[in-house]
Amino acid sequence: MTFAPLEPRLGDRSLFPDLEARAYLAHAAISPPSLVARRAVIGLLGDYARRGAGAFGATYDQRERLRAKLGALIHARPGEVALVPNTSLGVTQVAMGFPFARGDRVLCFLGEFPANVTPWQRAAELFGLELSWVDADLARTDPTRFFAEVDAACARGVRLAAVSAVQFQSGLRMPLRGISDRVRAVGGALFVDAIQACGAVPLDVEADGIDALASGGHKWLMGLEGAGMLYLRGALSKAMKPHLAGWLSHEDAFSFLLHGPELLRYDRPFRADAGLVEGGAFSAVGCAALEASVDALASLGVERIHQHVNRYIDALERELVARGFRSLRGGGLTQRSCILGVLPPEGDGRDAPWWSKALAARGVATSCPDGVLRFAPHWPNDAAREMGAVTDALDDARAER
DSSP states (O other): OOOOOOOOOTTOOTTOTTOOOSEEOBTTTOOOOOHHHHHHHHHHHHHHHHHGGGGHHHHHHHHHHHHHHHHHHHTOOTTSEEEESOHHHHHHHHHHHSOOOTTOEEEEEETOOGGGTHHHHHHHHHHTOEEEEEETTHHHHOHHHHHHHHHHHHHTOOSEEEEESBOTTTOBBOOHHHHHHHHHHTTOEEEEEOTTTTTTSOOOTTTTTOSEEEEESSSTTOOOTTOEEEEEOHHHHHHOOOSSOOGGGBTTTTHHHHSOSSOOOSOOOBOSSGGGGOOSOOOHHHHHHHHHHHHHHHHHOHHHHHHHHHHHHHHHHHHHHHTTOEEOOOSSGGGBOSOEEEEOOTTOOOOHHHHHHHHHHTTEEOBOGGGOEEEBOOTTOOHHHHHHHHHHHHHHHHHOO
């Protein structure tokens, strides 16, 4: 099936013709698939419908392209990116495979999404590790104290620090380089949960000092659930312990299926690159949608997307604060992602879930994690077109009793 080419443009939602919300501000939860992603899925399904197993070769090649494109998005080298179903499995692969020694310390941050906590708790129990904690929100409210506490943790020894690039409630963009410098100074590594950043916030694994990074594809990357990425710095890939491995974790895994008899073996060495974690079959549909979406992001440029969204948030924040909402947005430009988290007006008596439901009923899609009302626009959102609808919805909801 052949379609006319589609061109994404900042502030233009024509690639989302079925989107019901007047203002869709919930990309930090799930991004609706664009026409480019939907067409990629239709094309892949059609290929499988026609050729069955004969379509696998094309999806294998597509998977190779996707790794390279995801790597380019975060400035990673070839072989350092693997495909994983979601952030949680990416975190788990690192937590279970990192070359820990009994007694090592892992630095975690209070306020993190549980996907970046539970695997480290399990690793601590299984491998005899110790977890240290620093409040992530101190990086917003008191950066000096934040780094003093990170320094104190590092003084006791840190083998790995696990932090989100962007905090899922407040939208705080964490000081990755500052954390990395301190952790690396004591021989540790930096792991980053990037699901609230990849696709909308500039990331550079070299400049940011990142040793491992995981991200699902269904938020800012604008793919579907079930396809994501894991970055492993080359040296770390070689040092990983394959506690979680499958048949595709081995070198030359396909040879017995393609090249004749006497090639079925169980002693092939494990791969020494990020592909070690790709143990088995994958979501070809998810990868097709993700590649199409990443192409759209690359054509727009992540830096331009970040600037566009923050202009939208600047206007939205002013309107919310004027109505008594309390912004959790970081004060400096380096602290800002594409998420605006706010607390309801004091004394209003209506919590974030109430406001989220009230706005949804009026055509404004938001989310409300753990008591925070979260607004998350992306490149298709346009402040000039949508702000009136948002403020009308806020005022109408406020008048409801």
